[in-house]
Amino acid sequence: MNLHPLSQAFVLHFGEMGSRWGINRTVGQIYAALYVSREALTADDLVDRLGVSRSNVSMGLKELQSWRLARLEHRPGDRREFFSAPEDVWQIFKTLAEERQRREVDPTLSMLRDALLETAASPEDAYAQERMRRMHELIEQITDWFAEIRKLSPETLQSLMSLGGKVVKLLELKERVLGGRRAPDALAANERDQGDA
Amino acid sequence: MNLHPLSQAFVLHFGEMGSRWGINRTVGQIYAALYVSREALTADDLVDRLGVSRSNVSMGLKELQSWRLARLEHRPGDRREFFSAPEDVWQIFKTLAEERQRREVDPTLSMLRDALLETAASPEDAYAQERMRRMHELIEQITDWFAEIRKLSPETLQSLMSLGGKVVKLLELKERVLGGRRAPDALAANERDQGDA
DNA sequence: CCGATGTTTCAGTAATTTCTGAAACTTCAG
DNA sequence: CTGAAGTTTCAGAAATTACTGAAACATCGG
Incomplete structure (x- = not known):
């Protein structure tokens, strides 16, 4: 070397x-x-x-x-x-995320979907299916969100990130301004274990 | 099997x-x-x-x-x-993120910090150091943010996620309501490559 | 077409990682 | 204390993965 x-x-x-x-x-x-x-x-x-x-x-x-x-x-x-190697570190991060998505996450989702289409032949199977459904839901939610996040410009992303946990305040603000038209319980639930960070 | x-x-x-x-x-x-x-x-x-x-x-x-x-x-x-295995899929996700942070990300950050403390002996070294500085900055920002995110309750997290890319709108809203005290350019920059998703 | 320069492929070998079965160890009931 | 039931350790075997050097392949200038 x-x-x-x-x-x-x-x-x-x-x-x-x-x-x-x-x-x-x-x-x-x-x-x-x-x-x-x-x-x-x-x-x-x-x-x-x-x-x-x-x-x-x-x-x-x-x-x-x-x-x-x-x-x-x-x-x-x-x-x-x-x-x-590409210059822009943000770009590198996005590329990596996209490739891993394509190579690992997508096939996993597809396997889970197939399993969910099967008919459960026993209570054990039914339970297994329920567990897989949860995992599918979680992975899908996270990856959809990530896909959205990746579309943001580095600048926007940065202002979002430097907001950190304070994003909660922003959600509250939204509820107040727009009149809580969606999922109002979520924020209430948050108060319980978040406090005033 | x-x-x-x-x-x-x-x-x-x-x-x-x-x-x-x-x-x-x-x-x-x-x-x-x-x-x-x-x-x-x-x-x-x-x-x-x-x-x-x-x-x-x-x-x-x-x-x-x-x-x-x-x-x-x-x-x-x-x-x-x-x-x-733990029941709660969110908890599982958090646990995994924490362990990977501890085992892989932290040692990387520490290696980068050490390298940044060295004195560059040549223009090549100076360039390498600059690249490492960027990587350090990116990793630190992402992991700090992740740490904040992990603190949120699953419910809050979910409302944040279902917001998806629309979080941008929320940032704009914030600017309007609070009078754009911070990083107003970020949002303008975003308009360019976001459009009206 | 030839030879010079550069790249890729691949069969065999080396190194690493994973897995096993046997032995050692631990805990507990009687 | 003894033996039964369970768990862990570990040296070596098996399987996998990574690496090499040699040969094949590609491209170009003359």
């Missing part, structure tokens, strides 16, 4: 994290190396910096491209392929 | 998902089996249902307990240990 010492810890850490996330070590390291590099890098640069084989880098780059976390660029007059 | 057919697909699916998430197959299956079971189960029940070795189940249950996703119960007059 042949990296500036400051980046080395970062790259190694991402390698470890990769392992934990079902992404392999090398892929994590390649991503990290691209992320901290000012210039786009060639596969050979990565071989040099990470000390892994050329073919391993090639596979890793392919994987990262499928996640849209590495971009291929060409330079005029140079036949080599250069790779870089 | 000796499961009601309706649960079988669910359990197998969770096994697969487990693999992708760095949790092992058996652990995923054990969790799924507990989740859909009306009764708490003994380790031997799980051996029977999943068709894996007793010791494997024992390890898996230990792992799940460390994630607070399986609870140990005792029944009076029975020396065996019974295991069950």
Whole structure:
């Protein structure tokens, strides 16, 4: 491994994290190396910096491209392929969320829907189905919401986030101004365990 | 594997998902089996249902307990240990988020902070540091917000979620009512790429 | 078309992770 | 104390996943 010492810890850490996330070590390291590099890098640069084989880098780059976390660029007059990581950290976050949604959440929802269509043949089955229904409901709600959130501009998102838990106040405000036309109990319920944060 | 057919697909699916998430197959299956079971189960029940070795189940249950996703119960007059998954799906979601935060996000933030304290010895290092600063900022913002969100009661959370992207309207409302004391540009910026969803 | 430069594929090997069965340990009733 | 019922540990086997080097493939300038 042949990296500036400051980046080395970062790259190694991402390698470890990769392992934990079902992404392999090398892929994590390649991503990290691209992320901290000012210039786009060639596969050979990565071989040099990470000390892994050329073919391993090639596979890793392919994987990262499928996640849209590495971009291929060409330079005029140079036949080599250069790779870089997207700049905008918010964009990276959104991309990751979208890909995980597509690869993991959607298939899970689909499996759950199939199970819910079956006819329960016993009380045990009925219970299992009820549990699956709850899980389906939760996942669907969270992911729908996330999809909405992802559409917001980074600026809007930021003002929403810096609002933090105070968003509750905003919900109360809404109730007051618009006359509580929807789900008024929700806010009352909140008072119980929220207090005046 | 000796499961009601309706649960079988669910359990197998969770096994697969487990693999992708760095949790092992058996652990995923054990969790799924507990989740859909009306009764708490003994380790031997799980051996029977999943068709894996007793010791494997024992390890898996230990792992799940460390994630607070399986609870140990005792029944009076029975020396065996019974295991069950928490009922409340929201609670499960929060628990998972908390544990991942503790095990993965916190160490990452700490690594980033350390790197940011180093003195950059070259322009490359300075650039790497700047990138790390951005990542640190993003992660911190998201996790702080998440921590706030987790504090809300399920009811409040639900009314917030069913609001979806319309939360933007609420932010606008706030600006109007309170006189736009904070970050008024954020909302204007949003109009550009949001339209009137 | 040729050779130079660069990329991808893939079969075999290495490393890691998961799983098992046997043994050790624990707890309790009699 | 003894043995029955239950649980945990752990060394090695099995399975999976990651990595490599060599060969095949692709693209381009001349």
